[in-house]
Amino acid sequence: MSTATATWLADVLGVPSLEEGATLTVRGQELVVRDGIPRMRQLLSDDQAETTEMFGFKWTQEDTFTRPEALELMRGWLESRYGRVADAPWWGEYGGRPLVLDAGCGAGVSGLEVFGPLGDRVRYLGADLTPAVDVARRRFADRGLDAAFLQADLTRLPLAPGSVDVIFSEGVLHHTDSTEGALKAVAPLLRPGGRILFYVYRRKSLIREFTDDAIRAQLQEMTPEEAWTALEPLTKLGIALGELGVEIDVPEDIDVLGIEAGRVDLQRLFYYDVFKAYYDPAMTFGEMHHINFDWYAPKNAFRQTEDEVRRWCGEAGLDVEHEHIHRSGITIIATKR
Structure with a gap:
């Protein structure tokens, strides 16, 4: 300075x-x-x-x-x-x-x-x-x-x-x-x-919200180094899903789960509606893993709706x-x- x-x-x-x-x-x-x-x-x-x-x-x-x-x-x-x-x-x-x-x-x-x-x-x-x-x-x-x-x-x-x-x-x-x-x-x-x-x-769909909280709770019992290692298999699974390049049709909205109808890449379906496992072929493993760790590791990681944010x-x-x-x-x- x-x-x-x-x-x-x-x-x-x-x-x-x-x-x-x-x-x-x-x-x-x-x-x-x-x-x-x-x-x-x-x-x-x-x-x-x-x-x-x-x-x-x-x-x-x-x-x-x-x-x-x-x-x-x-x-x-x-x-x-x-x-x-x-x-x-x-x-x-x-x-x-x-x-x-x-x-x-x-x-x-x-x-x-x-x-x-x-x-x-x-x-x-x-x-x-x-x-x-x-x-x-x-x-x-x-x-x-x-x-x-x-x-x-x-x-x-x-x-x-x-x-x-x-x-x-x-x-x-x-x-x-x-x-x-x-x-x-x-x-x-x-x-x-x-x-x-x-x-x-932003608040996510039902399964994704549940999974996020369940994984985050487990990591609170670990050191940062242990949490980093524990998430590596999840990052690898996200990459495997992304490399499949498979699309599926969700035939109609599943309102009880918050899943929207439409054609979607399988990795994106898991990413938005089941668990976060980031994938971008332009990134290295470490860069994708960094993004996943950023999401799951901190105990404080609140999600909100747009109406809440506007009101605040x-x-x-x-x-x-x-x-x-x-x-x-x-x-x-x-x-x-």
Whole structure:
């Protein structure tokens, strides 16, 4: 982190400086500066601590998400839902160098793809509970991008209300103790007219919901390394189903199971309606396994309906201006009233 970035982060936090080893109390949160990153000391709930441990492990498996081809696929997935954010016309509403908060930045994979093209035209602040912030900082630096980071709970960030121009939270709010609570915790940080861009899991069909919870419950008794290994046969089965290239006809809607009629690839039928086992022939085994682990390993992984998400936005003072509903999840861009 450059001196200039340390200065604006200190200003955002409302402290004189960010000296290495300093202990700071910011808006009721105790932080310690270690390796240039302010880090929260307060303990988490048991469920959130477990989720943090799993994700902390996942983001150390860098060979499963850093291949250029995999990043290109990720970029395409993001742009299909949000559009090309760097080219959005609304950046002009925020003046010079708006503050962008990546709430749950992980290793900075999505943040780099979405905001990297903006370079130093924004002040990027990545916040994550896990040590993945250290990975993210290095990856931003490798791209020649200066950014600031916090290791902190996104539901209790030490930021002033109305201090942020844009919040980005890609696939994170549902990994807290409450998706609704997390959304309503970060929304007040936006200034009036500020925007939030987020993606949350959508509720699936009956068997898929049951299977997801049953597998997730088993993994809670394992270490992250054990859970990673336990899921490998599932990933292999997903690949085997995908490589069959077989389509079947579901003759009519099965309302009692939430399965829709139509012609469908057998792997996709299993994927959406029985159990998640990702398949993409353009990906390596490790990359597909990373996606499956991301889904099953964290204890906190809530699913919601689009009506719930719309209601929560309204209650948080957010006006939805763009939504993308996919079988996997719900993508929202909303403005703060």
